[in-house]
Amino acid sequence: MSVNQTTKARGVDIGVFRCQVCGQLNDQHDEYCVRCSSAISPRNYRSLQNSWALLITAAILLVPANIYPITTLTKSGIVTHETIFSGILRLVHADLVPIAIIVFTASILVPWLKVLGLAFYLSAISFNIPISRQKLMAGFHIIEWIGRWSMLDLFVISLSVALVSMGQLLDAQPAPAATAFALVIFFTQLAAKTLDTRLLWDQLDKNDDTP
Amino acid sequence: MIISSTKPRKHCNLIVCRGCDLVVSKRALPSGVRAVCPQCHTPLYDRPYCAMNGVLALCITSILLYIPSMLFPVLEIHFLGSIRSSTVFQGAMAVWHQGYWVVGLGVLLGAVIAPAVLLGSIMAQMIIIQTGWYRTKFGRDTLNGLLRYHSFINQMSMLEIYVISFLVTSFQLSDFADVYFGLGTLCFTLLFVVTLFLQREYNLEHMWGYVSESDD
Ligand SMILES: [Zn+2]
Ligand SMILES: [Zn+2]
Numbered sequence: 001m002s003v004n005q006t007t008k009a010r011g012v013d014i015g016v017f018r019c020q021v022c023g024q025l026n027d028q029h030d031e032y033c034v035r036c037s038s039a040i041s042p043r044n045y046r047s048l049q050n051s052w053a054l055l056i057t058a059a060i061l062l063v064p065a066n067i068y069p070i071t072t073l074t075k076s077g078i079v080t081h082e083t084i085f086s087g088i089l090r091l092v093h094a095d096l097v098p099i100a101i102i103v104f105t106a107s108i109l110v111p112w113l114k115v116l117g118l119a120f121y122l123s124a125i126s127f128n129i130p131i132s133r134q135k136l137m138a139g140f141h142i143i144e145w146i147g148r149w150s151m152l153d154l155f156v157i158s159l160s161v162a163l164v165s166m167g168q169l170l171d172a173q174p175a176p177a178a179t180a181f182a183l184v185i186f187f188t189q190l191a192a193k194t195l196d197t198r199l200l201w202d203q204l205d206k207n208d209d210t211p
Numbered sequence: 212m213i214i215s216s217t218k219p220r221k222h223c224n225l226i227v228c229r230g231c232d233l234v235v236s237k238r239a240l241p242s243g244v245r246a247v248c249p250q251c252h253t254p255l256y257d258r259p260y261c262a263m264n265g266v267l268a269l270c271i272t273s274i275l276l277y278i279p280s281m282l283f284p285v286l287e288i289h290f291l292g293s294i295r296s297s298t299v300f301q302g303a304m305a306v307w308h309q310g311y312w313v314v315g316l317g318v319l320l321g322a323v324i325a326p327a328v329l330l331g332s333i334m335a336q337m338i339i340i341q342t343g344w345y346r347t348k349f350g351r352d353t354l355n356g357l358l359r360y361h362s363f364i365n366q367m368s369m370l371e372i373y374v375i376s377f378l379v380t381s382f383q384l385s386d387f388a389d390v391y392f393g394l395g396t397l398c399f400t401l402l403f404v405v406t407l408f409l410q411r412e413y414n415l416e417h418m419w420g421y422v423s424e425s426d427d
Contacts, residue, residue: 009234011227016234018227021359022419025227035423036355075387091383099382102375137230137251151321151369155302155376156383158318162297162305163288163384170290170387174311182317201231201251 010201012042020044020196044196051195052122058187059115065180066108071157074171081175084108084153106152107181114150114188117143125200133200144192150185154178226255261414263341269409270333276402277330281323283395285377290388298395299323299373321369326406329368332357333409336418345421355422361415370403 011018015028017040024035033040069081082090084107091100117139123129124136157174164172224237230253237256240246245257284296297305299322307315336357344350377399381390 010232011234012232014234016225016227018229018232020229022422023229023416024419024423025225035419036359038359094386096382096386099379102379134251137253141252148366148369149372151317151372152376152379154314154317155322155369155373156380158302158306158314159286159297159377159380160384161309162302163286163295163380164290164388165295165305166290166293174306174309174314178306178311179313182313185317197230197251197253198232201233 017042043198043202045199047194047196048122048125048199051118051191052126054187054191054194055115055118055122058184058191059119061180061184061187062111062115065111065177065184068177068180069175070153070177070181071160072173072175074168074173076170077168083177084181103153103156106149110146110150111181111184111188114143114147114192115184118188118191121200122195125203128203133203136200137197140192140197147185147189147192150181154182154185228255229253256416257414261412261417263337266333266409266412267337267341269405269412270330270337273330273402273405273409274334276398276405277327280395280398280402283398284393285395285399286381286384287391287393288384288388289391296393299399320367322373325364325367326370326402329364330406332361332364333413340418340421345424351422354418358415358418358422361418365410368406370399370406374400374403 011025012028017026017028017030018024019026019033019036019038019040021038022033022036024033026033026040028042030040032038066084068083070084070087071082073080073082088100088104088108091097091103121136121140121143124131157172157178160172161174164170226235226237227233228235228248228251230248231251233248233250235248235255237246240257246255247253248255281299284298284301287294287296300319303315303318303323305315306312306318336354339345339350339354339357345354377396381392384390
């Protein structure tokens, strides 16, 4: 349910600062929140830079995460290295298409969407690109919500490695891409969490959907 | 406007959006409805209180379910006469011991540590509130500290993803072995369901109310 807004005023315009920790409204002269005693700042401008740095790190790590093998499988003495993508292909060949779709979404679609989406979002703030703020924010909410699901593949690997350990006969082991992939998740989540989204809306006047 | 001249603390019916800093006037909501920001659609607030007894009951149930879901294996496979089973913790340690401690740590945090901290934190908050300790300085500071990290821990806890992951693993391994679910699987799934209801019932804004209440 959408609440009717009374004015177009922002908190800064009327001298009310919202505490980003507990949500308490504070007077602009307050240095610390009256409720939770955290420092009050109208905007966190540095968060944009931090978010960019974290995102670039994640984007670089996305390359090894996709080209290096993520698991090593030994079956009757034959060793095969599997990347994220070849693992999905194997599932398709094994007639496990629904599972392949789940793994594809969690391991390829979500991380790429997250990195590209965040890059787009941050560029819109940094370079003041004229696109609908509403659509950008909707995208950001989706990224925040689905981002954690990339962990699925790592959980699957940990269970497989623990269960499938019968020496030369049948054995599963993690491979280098697993660490890179874990770090991609870590850095993208942090990049989204760090960002002060209010920075986007400060440029509202120019690019707005609603009159 | 008169607003700027008065203390914002007294404006109980004003709310400022976390996502875009828009000022919105607060109004009564029908039950089960969540107010979202008209500009950026970030959730603003929902029902003004939570049923404390309900939260307490769900929290105790979750803690009771947490113990067997960590102790019993979540998956078991039979392969050429040999049986292998793994608990959540053993899964995390298996990758850790292979040298992939980053991955192991991630699994440990998401499926073992964060859910435990989340449940422990909610339990501690309930105790502080029910016993009235939040009126003392120590109780208030503790509650403040717990609430500060609540959203973060809540996001770190990945029970729902783990439930899907053992389903995916069971399908993947069914290719070469017979896969069996154990008591741990049942407990873990129940833990996920009960915790989900707990998270829906829990209201962070209501909890913060106790910190400011003791202020006066
Ligand atoms: Zn505060
Ligand atoms: Zn908003």
